[in-house]
Amino acid sequence: MSQPTGSDVLSQAAAKYPDQTAIRDPDRDISCSFADLDEGARCVAVGLREIGFEPGDHLTAILTDSVEFLELMFACAHAGLVFNPISSRMAPERLAYVLDHAESAGLVFDTQCQGTVAEVAAEDRPSTLIGVRTDGSLADHAYSSLGQSSAPEALESGHEYHVEIDESDPALLLYTSGTTGQPKGVLHTHRNVVEATYASLPYNRFRPTDVNLALGPMYHVGPLLCNILPGLSMGATTVVQQEFDSAVTLEWIESEGITAMWGVPTHYRALVDDESISGRDISHLRMLQYSGAAMPEAVARRCREHVPGCEFVNAYGTTEIVFGTVLFPEFHDDKLGSIGRAVPKAEVRVVDPETADPAETLPANEVGELLVKTPSCMREYWRNPEATADAIVDGWYRTGDLGRRDEDGFLYFVDRKDDxxxxxxxxxxxxxxxxxxxxxxxxxxxxxxxxxxxxxxxxxxxxxxxxxxxxxxxxxxxxxxxxxxxxxxxxxxxxxxxxxxxxxxxxxxxxxxxxxxxxxx
CATH class of the missing domain: 3.30.300.30 (ANL, C-terminal domain)
Structure with missing residues (x-):
C-alpha cells in the first residue's frame, strides 16, 4: 500500500466533504468547496505540465494569501513539482537570490507582487512567468487559463498526466529569514508534509463544522502545515485574510463565525487592544492557537474576558522540523510560558550546547540546547550539505534554541543560543x-x-x-x-x-x- 502524499490531504477531504466550503475569502467574496478546490488543483496540475513543467521542477510563488495560493500548492503536489512559496514582501535583490539558489523553473506572482518581480533583471528571472490576476504585461501565462482547454476532458477520461509520487520525493522548499546572511532553503518531502499535518490534529482538535482563520502568511510553515492543512483534512473551512488588520479580523470573527484561530501573541494583543472588540460578538471562538513566543498572562486574561470559554494551545517548531512540542489546553494556565511536551512520534532532549550529544541529557531546570527528532524534520538544506550535516546529527535536529525541562517534564523555550x-x-x-x-x-x-x-x-x-x-x-x-x-x-x-x-x-x-x-x- 502506497503512503499518502501532499495531494492526498486534499483529495481525501474532498471525498468526505465534497460540498462543504474549503476556503472563503471575504475580501473578494468568493468561496470554494472541497470538491471544487480539488478539481481546480488537478486542472492547474494538467496546465502546468502542458506548458512544460516536469516532475521534480521547482516552482517559486510570490503571492499574497489567497485561494490560488492553496490551489497552486496542491496542483504542484499532483504534478510532482516542488512548491517554493516565498514572502510577498521579499525585496527584489533577495528574490533574485532565491530564484537562482532554488533553481526555479518558473515563477508565479500576483498583482500585489508584480512590481517586485519587474524589478528583478530579466536574465535573473525563470523562463516561465505566470500571473495571478495581473494585467498580463509581464507574465507569459495567465494562471486562470492553466488547464482550462484540456483539463476537463483529461479529468473526465482519467487521462491526466500521471505522476508516480513517492513519500520521499520533495514537496516543499521553504526559505529561512536570513537575517544575518543569505536565507537557507529548507527542503521537505511529501512524508514530512503528511506527518506534520496529521501530527497537528490532536492539538488543533478541528471539527468539520469549524471555521478557521490563520493570522500568519501562508508561506510560513506554522500556519500552513500546523493549521491550514490540518483544518482542511478535517473538513474545516479556512478563511483567508491577506493582511492582518485587527479591526477587520474582529469583524470577520463575528460575520464569518470564526471558531478557531492561529496567530502569534502579538496578534492577540492587537485584537484585545482594538477598541472595536467591545462591539463585536465573538463568543463562538473556542480555540486560540499560537506559537513563536510565550503568551503574556495579561493577554490571555484579557482574551478570556471577551471569550470566557476559549481554550489556548501553544506549539513550538521551526521551519526545519515544522513543530515538535505542544502545550494542551488542559495544562495551559498551570504551565503558562511552557511549550509543552513532545508531539506524537517526536522526541525532544535538552543537552549541553557545546557538545550537543543526544545521549547526555541535562537534569531538570538546567538550560541547554533543544534537540528534536521527528518524522516531519526536513530532508536537507537545499544545495548546502555542510549546513545539513551541522544541523542534523544522528537523526537529531539541532534547533539552536536554548530551553529547559521542569520536574513534570514540561519544556520551556529560554532563548536563541545566538541571542x-x-x-x-x-x-x-x-x-x-x-x-x-x-x-x-x-x-x-x-x-x-x-x-x-x-x-x-x-x-x-x-x-x-x-x-x-x-x-x-x-x-x-x-x-x-x-x-x-x-x-x-x-x-x-x-x-x-x-x-x-x-x-x-x-x-x-x-x-x-x-x-x-x-x-x-
Missing part, C-alpha cells in the same frame, strides 16, 4: 529580560539585545515602544529594580525608545537591525 548576552562574564537571556519589560503597563512592545561594549563585553539594551509618551528610562529602571522576577544585574543599562520595532519577513523582531541602529552611537 544570549554575555555581560561582565554573566550569561543573560534576552527573553527573561523582555518578560519583565512587557509586564510594565505602559510598554506596548519591547526587545532586548546585547550592544558590544569594551568594558562589559556587551551592554543589555532595551528597545521600547511606549504606550504612554511620558514613559521614561527612570520609570523602567524602577520597574526592574522592584521586580522579583529577575536579578538586578540582568536589568537593562540602556533604553532606546522607538515608534515601532523592525520585523523580519517571518514576523519576528529583527534584532540585527536593532543592533545596527545603535552600532555607531
Amino acid at each position: 544570549m548576552i554575555v555581560s561582565g562574564g554573566e550569561n543573560i537571556y534576552p527573553a527573561e529580560v523582555e518578560d519583565v519589560l512587557h509586564d510594565h503597563a505602559d510598554v506596548t512592545a519591547g526587545a532586548v539585545v546585547g550592544v558590544p561594549d569594551e568594558e562589559w563585553g556587551a551592554v543589555v539594551t532595551a528597545f521600547v515602544v511606549p504606550d504612554d509618551e511620558s514613559l521614561t528610562a527612570d520609570n523602567l529602571e524602577s520597574h526592574f529594580l522592584n521586580s522579583d522576577a529577575i536579578e538586578s544585574y540582568k536589568r537593562p543599562r540602556r533604553y532606546e525608545f522607538r515608534d515601532t520595532l523592525p520585523m523580519t519577513q517571518s514576523d519576528k523582531i529583527d534584532r540585527q537591525a536593532l543592533l545596527e541602529s545603535v552600532a555607531d552611537e
